[in-house]
Amino acid sequence: MTINKKIRLRFAPSPTGGLHMGGVRTALFSYLYAKKHNGDFILRIEDTDQTRYVPGAEEYIIESLKWCGIEPNEGVGFGDGPHAPYRQSERKDKGIYTKYVEQLINCGGAYYAFDTEEEIEAMRKKLEAAKVVSPQYNAITRESMRNSLSLSQDEVQKLLNQKTPFVVRLKVPRNEDIRFHDLIRGWITVSSKQIDDKVLLKSDGMPTYHLAHVVDDIEMEISHVVRGEEWLPSAPAHILIYKYLGLENTMPYLAHLPLILKPDGNGKLSKRDKSGLPMFPLNWHDVRTNEKYIGYKETGYIKDAFINMLALLGWNPGNNQEILSKQELITQFSFEKVNKSGAKFDPEKTKWFNQQYLKQYSDEQLAELVTPLLKEKSINKPTEFIIEFCKLIKEKAHFINEFYDLGIYFFEAPTQYAEAVILKKWNSDLKPLYTELTDKLNTLTQWNLQSIHDVFNDFTTQGKKIDMQLVRVLTTGLAGGAQLLDFLALLGKDEIIKRLKAGIQAQK
RNA sequence: GGCCCGUUCGUCUAGGGGUUAGGACGCGUCCCUUUCACGGACGAAACACGGGUUCGAUUCCCGUACGGGCUACCA
Numbered sequence: 001m002t003i004n005k006k007i008r009l010r011f012a013p014s015p016t017g018g019l020h021m022g023g024v025r026t027a028l029f030s031y032l033y034a035k036k037h038n039g040d041f042i043l044r045i046e047d048t049d050q051t052r053y054v055p056g057a058e059e060y061i062i063e064s065l066k067w068c069g070i071e072p073n074e075g076v077g078f079g080d081g082p083h084a085p086y087r088q089s090e091r092k093d094k095g096i097y098t099k100y101v102e103q104l105i106n107c108g109g110a111y112y113a114f115d116t117e118e119e120i121e122a123m124r125k126k127l128e129a130a131k132v133v134s135p136q137y138n139a140i141t142r143e144s145m146r147n148s149l150s151l152s153q154d155e156v157q158k159l160l161n162q163k164t165p166f167v168v169r170l171k172v173p174r175n176e177d178i179r180f181h182d183l184i185r186g187w188i189t190v191s192s193k194q195i196d197d198k199v200l201l202k203s204d205g206m207p208t209y210h211l212a213h214v215v216d217d218i219e220m221e222i223s224h225v226v227r228g229e230e231w232l233p234s235a236p237a238h239i240l241i242y243k244y245l246g247l248e249n250t251m252p253y254l255a256h257l258p259l260i261l262k263p264d265g266n267g268k269l270s271k272r273d274k275s276g277l278p279m280f281p282l283n284w285h286d287v288r289t290n291e292k293y294i295g296y297k298e299t300g301y302i303k304d305a306f307i308n309m310l311a312l313l314g315w316n317p318g319n320n321q322e323i324l325s326k327q328e329l330i331t332q333f334s335f336e337k338v339n340k341s342g343a344k345f346d347p348e349k350t351k352w353f354n355q356q357y358l359k360q361y362s363d364e365q366l367a368e369l370v371t372p373l374l375k376e377k378s379i380n381k382p383t384e385f386i387i388e389f390c391k392l393i394k395e396k397a398h399f400i401n402e403f404y405d406l407g408i409y410f411f412e413a414p415t416q417y418a419e420a421v422i423l424k425k426w427n428s429d430l431k432p433l434y435t436e437l438t439d440k441l442n443t444l445t446q447w448n449l450q451s452i453h454d455v456f457n458d459f460t461t462q463g464k465k466i467d468m469q470l471v472r473v474l475t476t477g478l479a480g481g482a483q484l485l486d487f488l489a490l491l492g493k494d495e496i497i498k499r500l501k502a503g504i505q506a507q508k
Numbered sequence: 509g510g511c512c513c514g515u516u517c518g519u520c521u522a523g524g525g526g527u528u529a530g531g532a533c534g535c536g537u538c539c540c541u542u543u544c545a546c547g548g549a550c551g552a553a554a555c556a557c558g559g560g561u562u563c564g565a566u567u568c569c570c571g572u573a574c575g576g577g578c579u580a581c582c583a
Binding site: 049131208236258263319339348349351483484485 | 511542581
């Protein structure tokens with residue numbers, strides 16, 4: 001295992017779609033570890049599958065990382081470092097992979113295979129019919145296929161000269177235990193019987209993931225490979241490549257993260273979910289399928305809350321602390337504290353996280369965030385009004401963009417009155433009392449919290465029972481809402497008197 | 509099917525050979541509140557099952573069950 005190597009981690013997504021929260025978490029853990037150890041964090045784009053390329057995906061990944069504050073110090077969209085380019089398609093053009101392919105072929109770790117799709121399919125069918133447990137291109141079956149191991153040197157040369165399409169496959173030993181260490185799971189042993197002769201170089205000249213990521217991790221001097229658990233089964237094949245290259249002792253540490261599971265039911269997180277919660281950091285529009293997905297940002301999440309929630313999905317600091325700043329996450333992160341089992345992500349708790357962060361914001365900060373959203377609704381109020389509005393409404397809200405909906409009565413007089421409350425508490429006999437209240441309020445020369453409070457107090461001491469919830473309904477139309485007296489004070493005498501009169505008028 | 513990985517309250521998790529198995533979300537009750545929240549207090553709620561090892565297993569080992577992942581010229 002490596003020692004004294006500079007800490008360098010990479011996030012290496014494929015631009016095949018929007019980056020969902022599972023990917024963001026992988027990037028986050030890598031970032032945290034790199035930062036903790038004063039290392040580098042790199043963004044590499046693994047675009048070796050031309051058929052799955054989605055326009056806009058790469059930009060989306062970059063924008064998402066930026067919004068999340070998970071910024072690479074090297075890589076596509078973040079400035080070139082010493083190992084440019086950082087896009088695998090461009091690296092392929094520079095011949096980086098073929099160099100390694102040749103080395104692998106020369107040392108006997110890989111071989112040419114000329115089989116057509118149909119031939120491989122036929123082989124599989126045959127094996128399935130014979131009830132072979134895993135019908136694969138492997139140490140046994142390759143003997144009956146057309147490749148540089150079964151064919152004579154002359155034949156191979158002839159096929160090559162004729163420009164016959166070929167792939168390069170990894171020569172996996174027939175029966176050999178491959179043992180490797182995972183930072184999260186410990187030692188894992190897999191028999192090479194289980195591994196097929198993976199394609200390393202495709203017939204279009206592109207490397208596959210298996211080859212490309214190993215080569216790039218070597219070239220980019222990556223110290224730790226952090227990726228999802230779905231890669232665990234193919235890790236032995238990667239070990240083999242390092243081994244053939246003679247780099248087994250300097251290969252990166254491996255950390256396979258548990259998967260994030262969908263909130264309801266079982267299975268991996270999918271792009272869309274019944275919970276209604278976003279699965280993506282930002283709004284994502286797939287131009288190929290024309291599918292649109294909502295993002296955390298646009299839903300009104302605070303990025304640090306999103307990051308905090310994500311960090312605690314599969315990891316914990318080992319104590320009861322749940323709200324951690326990015327700096328705290330960096331100093332406390334370790335792979336030892338990453339869980340082994342998959343985590344269902346909980347929409348309710350996600351909202352709670354955001355609320356915790358919302359509470360930390362000052363009213364002024366909130367006003368700044370809310371003002372543009374109100375402008376969209378053609379609401380232009382003085383800043384002091386918005387600040388006070390935020391102060392009153394923030395405890396009711398989980399999200400910035402809920403402020404308007406939750407506090408619409410700050411800006412518009414009610415047209416309907418909470419039916420349940422009216423039904424339960426109102427009757428026509430009350431009209432004189434509430435009219436008297438209105439008149440009394442109308443006589444106030446000073447309109448503030450204290451003077452309003454005094455008016456209500458006077459009624460109470462005189463034994464006249466004013467129901468505060470009814471006042472709330474008459475002035476806001478709703479059964480619940482912000483601090484009532486503060487609300488009355490903020491809206492001003494004229495508006496409140498007007499609303500009270502209209503409210504009383506509207507009741508039977 | 510085969511292989512790999514996993515399994516502590518409904519969910520996220522702490523813990524770890526002897527604990528009243530701790531916290532958080534959600535839920536319930538109460539307090540605070542002239543209204544609504546916030547907040548506070550309390551409560552219900554978990555070691556998948558079966559064998560070992562051991563004086564003692566939730567913790568270690570082995571099975572079983574269940575869940576997940578992988579099984580492409582996709583990553």
